[in-house]
Amino acid sequence: MTVRRTTLGGHTFEFASLADLLARATPHRSGDVLAGCAAGSAAERVAAQSVLADLPLATFLEEQVVGYDEDDVTRLILDTHDRAAFAPVASLTVGEFRDRLLAWAAAGDEPAISALAPGLTPEMVAAVSKLMRNADLVAVGRRARVVTGFRSTIGLPGRLASRLQPNHPTDDPLGVTASILDGLLHGSGDAVIGINPATDSPAQTVALLELVDAVIQRYGIPTQSCVLAHVTTTLRALERGAPVDLVFQSVAGTQAANRGFGVTLDLLAEARAGALALGRGTVGRDVMYFETGQGSALSADAHRGVDGRPVDQQTLEARAYGVARHFGPLLVNTVVGFIGPEYLYDGKQVLRAGLEDHFCGKLLGLPMGVDVCYTNHAEVDPDDTDALMLLLGAAGCSFVIAVPGSDDVMLHYQSLSFSDVLTARQVLGLRPAPEFEEWLARMDLLGPDGRVRDLPADAPTTRALLAAARP
Amino acid sequence: MSVHEGQDGHSGPDPWAALRSATRARVALGRAGDALPTSRELEFRAAHAVARDAVHAPLDPVRVRAALPGLEVLEVRSAAADRAEYLQRPDLGRRLAEGTALPSAGADLGIVIADGLSPRAVHEHAAGLVTALLARLAGWSVAPLVLAHQARVALGDEIGAALGLRAVVVLVGERPGLSSADSLGVYLTWDPRPGRVDAERNCVSNVRPPHGLGYEQAASTVAALLAGARELGASGVALKDEAALPG
Structure with a gap:
């Protein structure tokens, strides 16, 4: 293990391992304090950032944070690394890499930034993010272009899609339908209509898939459905011939954490093949949907790397993207304030984490979205989520999650509302996914100014859509 | 399809009425421009404020x-010094403050009342539930009640071990939701000692009459779980699978 040291403010700081260096360089957050790997002082944090800035990027190909022999995520990352794609930045330090990315971003050179993805490892991307300010994360994130498709196209410039999340505490069909229709009337649902089922069973999953599929078919909506059951449940649904558009799974950045989720790389590959075989996409064939979130490995006590030392939660989050990108997903989102204040304590930490996750995901080639959310025991409120939403819109975030009135009545947390998505689009001049936008126009839901119309309950379009609630 | 195809005139005056009744989700709130109307915005803020205050x-x-x-009530604190530390350091909320002395109680069973994430739930429902529970504990010797500040469920393990109990029941304020800020949870652990994991506990949640579970029903379930745990010599997954429980 290489010990690295530097002097700052008259103190010498030593970093015993690469994992320690990354952790100490991370902007303050409660989860790293809980894990015992955070910097002990503000000076130590900047000292670590200084050492990190001088570290050659190629170090991450030689020295591991989580061991190659113990962890299949590390093996996946290193075995699939593309040296040709890495070549343009292979000689740079982490600090020089930051400077180069910002120069490309300022020049609007999307191809230069976007082409790097297969040559970058999660650890490299996490490292450079730790040297960036929030505005840097926005500036570079918006120039990393990732476009995916199934029935709608996600990630085009000037677009902000949304996942319509119509959860219900008992999966009541009419209750779920009510939320779907409310979302559609607000122009939400172009990324996916995605339900977290109250009960993770094949029968319930099939029932919900059929419900959403019927709505999509009835109105010819160019979007996709997803029931966010465990991948093994979706496999059972596939066996039963259910209309599966997307395969969902939560993934994390270590093999141990994925084991905690009951997931292996082989299982994900099997489910992906099953969904692909159905051939249900029209504009694309991207059939995977992943969720992640800083703190998931720590909460499963699966956050340790080389020599059993704790790895910071942001680096582990980026490693989860290393898993996700292997499967060519349509959608990936971090659930940034869901897991609780012991991981991200307040609005400042949630804001920073949301921007980091979007940046890291995009740089690694993922169609990155964010669930901008919070729980009632975190020091976060709608002013904080407004700020993150607008910054993400500016950063070119692929999609956000939206629920009726910000209140998820099944998972008991608050995310963005359908109205919030309208506000973000209006303020930032963003539009829905193109296929979905055309559908909104066909349904008379789009005004001449391109905004989603505020229709009364007895308008013909409203009545037409609400007719879906009748059997 | 034409947008007018579904318009067949028998949706009634408010086509949302049936849909609203099928979910507590905040659907069809209306709009002020692209945002929520003031009244809806204030409703949401009120629900969030009540939840925040409960925490x-x-x-x-x-x-x-x-x-x-x-009733004799002992009072203890966890190692978390204040609310901010409690929220950020769940590990400290599972340990007793340094220097806490609890004498062996010479009893089978202890009841711990823990503030958890909703002290309000304790204020409103702990006494009612304790009273209902004590009425069902003939055949058990019960230690003095323990009231625990800045406490997580697992603090009951250390308390139970210190008091020398065979079983501990922890009443704890649950994380407030937007529409339920006063929900009390009950966790039963047989042979409590530090290191017990969640799979070794049984839980009865959402005690909050009149909207959630009532005291009598919750107390009956806990008493039945206790009887089952004594017979089995264990709590948790094994007990849940084997015991026939009422309610």
Whole structure:
């Protein structure tokens, strides 16, 4: 293990391992304090950032944070690394890499930034993010272009899609339908209509898939459905011939954490093949949907790397993207304030984490979205989520999650509302996914100014859509 | 399809009525421009404010004792110094503060009242539930009640071990939701000692009459679980699978 040291403010700081260096360089957050790997002082944090800035990027190909022999995520990352794609930045330090990315971003050179993805490892991307300010994360994130498709196209410039999340505490069909229709009337649902089922069973999953599929078919909506059951449940649904558009799974950045989720790389590959075989996409064939979130490995006590030392939660989050990108997903989102204040304590930490996750995901080639959310025991409120939403819109975030009135009545947390998505689009001049936008126009839901119309309950379009609630 | 195809005139005056009744989700709130109308915005803020206050209002021991006249109540604190530390360091909320002395109680069973994430739930429901539970514990010797500040469920393990109990029941304020800020949870652990994991506990949640589970029903379930745990010599997954429980 290489010990690295530097002097700052008259103190010498030593970093015993690469994992320690990354952790100490991370902007303050409660989860790293809980894990015992955070910097002990503000000076130590900047000292670590200084050492990190001088570290050659190629170090991450030689020295591991989580061991190659113990962890299949590390093996996946290193075995699939593309040296040709890495070549343009292979000689740079982490600090020089930051400077180069910002120069490309300022020049609007999307191809230069976007082409790097297969040559970058999660650890490299996490490292450079730790040297960036929030505005840097926005500036570079918006120039990393990732476009995916199934029935709608996600990630085009000037677009902000949304996942319509119509959860219900008992999966009541009419209750779920009510939320779907409310979302559609607000122009939400172009990324996916995605339900977290109250009960993770094949029968319930099939029932919900059929419900959403019927709505999509009835109105010819160019979007996709997803029931966010465990991948093994979706496999059972596939066996039963259910209309599966997307395969969902939560993934994390270590093999141990994925084991905690009951997931292996082989299982994900099997489910992906099953969904692909159905051939249900029209504009694309991207059939995977992943969720992640800083703190998931720590909460499963699966956050340790080389020599059993704790790895910071942001680096582990980026490693989860290393898993996700292997499967060519349509959608990936971090659930940034869901897991609780012991991981991200307040609005400042949630804001920073949301921007980091979007940046890291995009740089690694993922169609990155964010669930901008919070729980009632975190020091976060709608002013904080407004700020993150607008910054993400500016950063070119692929999609956000939206629920009726910000209140998820099944998972008991608050995310963005359908109205919030309208506000973000209006303020930032963003539009829905193109296929979905055309559908909104066909349904008379789009005004001449391109905004989603505020229709009364007895308008013909409203009545037409609400007719879906009748059997 | 034409947008007018579904218009067949028998949706009634408010086509949302049936849909609204099928979910507590905040559907069809209306709009002010692209945002929520003021009244809806204030409704949401009110729900969030009540939930926030439930998390942060401190546990009031005088109030809890007054509701349990004649019962001996010991008071302890976890190693979390204040609410901010409690929220960020769940590990500290699972350990007793340094220097805490609890004498062996010479009893089978202890009841711990823990503030958890909603002291309000303790204020409103702990006394009612304790009273209903004690009425069903013939055949058990019960230690003095323990009231625990800045406490997580697992603090009951250390308390139970110190008191020398065979079983501990922890009443804890649950994380407030937007529409339920006063929900009390109950966790039963057989042979409590530090290191027990969640799979070794049984839980009865959402005690909050009149909207959630009532005291009598919750107490009956806990008493049945206790009887099952004594027979089995264990709590948790094994007990849940084997015991026939009422309710």
